Amino acid sequence: MTMPTTVVGVVFVLVIFLPALAFSTVRSLRFPEIATSQLRELSRAVTIGFVCDVAALGGFVLVRLIAPRSTPDVTAWVVQGGAYARSHFATIAGWSLGLLILAVVIAALAALVVPRGITNLGPDSSWWRLFEEYRRQSGAYTVRVECELVNGASVVGTLMHFSHDPRETPDRELALGQPLSYRRPGDRGPRDILDHDVIAVSARQIVFFSVTYVAKEADEPADDSDAGSATSQPAHSAG
Incomplete structure (x- = not known):
């Protein structure tokens, strides 16, 4: 897999793979990591990252419903585009970073509490x-x-x-x-x-x-x- 060369690509990698990396790192402290194919590892990372990001966005929606003025206006952002992003850059950047950190924390907690499926025919050491x-x-x-x-x-x-x-x-x-x-x-x-x-x-x-x-x-x-x-x-x- 080649490294991303655009801003969008870098953001995508951070948003998807940082939670997956946190999950894998914490998980390896509990269980031995099993070597698998690159396709399977990529699929696993994308799935974990997507689920954790959705959970973090759920937290954003909850805060938006409770205190809408403390969050970026998504509707205005979509309608106004770059103009809204430039005028509310600090708010958008702060929330983006906060949601990314929340997704990483969710991934780490999931690695601690989610049990591992054990089978007598598994490839475990x-x-x-x-x-x-x-x-x-x-x-x-x-x-x-x-x-x-x-x-x-x-x-x-x-x-x-x-x-x-x-x-x-x-x-x-x-x-x-x-x-x-x-x-x-x-x-x-x-x-x-x-x-x-x-x-x-x-x-x-x-x-x-x-x-x-x-x-x-x-x-x-x-x-x-x-x-x-x-x-x-x-x-x-x-x-």
Whole structure:
């Protein structure tokens, strides 16, 4: 898509795509963004921008009905054209900017409150489903992760952070925090890691990992007997 070169084109891009950008940005903080075709992304952006702009215009109509003198006279603007716009430039510019900001705010709020349709056949990352969706469904307080590594070792820790990239690539990482333990290749049991608070594990080093959802009170120690568990294959082999 080429960039607009006229004033009308620039205004159109701002009016349509700024709300869409706000929606997408806020949405990505809640859910991993899924890569789609350019046509689908463009259609989505135009739809979101149009809906938010219509909602903002609804606010203008409401104010117009309540306090008509505080808003531009649309009828006079249409009849008089440029003459009215020049004589009421400050009012028109102020309302235009205000409505654009309102449309952006509406888009951001919609991204926060509109639920996402979940299906077992969706293209969502298995990492996100294991660490976020299923954790919320189980009501877990924390997530314990045990990673089996390619060299035969294993590491266990509390999930602190994970890459939200929806692509199943080996470049993603997990951040695990205390309590931490590590089992060397050939050892029968794990050893506690006491001299580090957080460790990062690269997806390319993981053969598979298991997830345990731990439910605990804020002032009580975790009890693994009340937890559920799940297992995932590594990022570079998960389907």
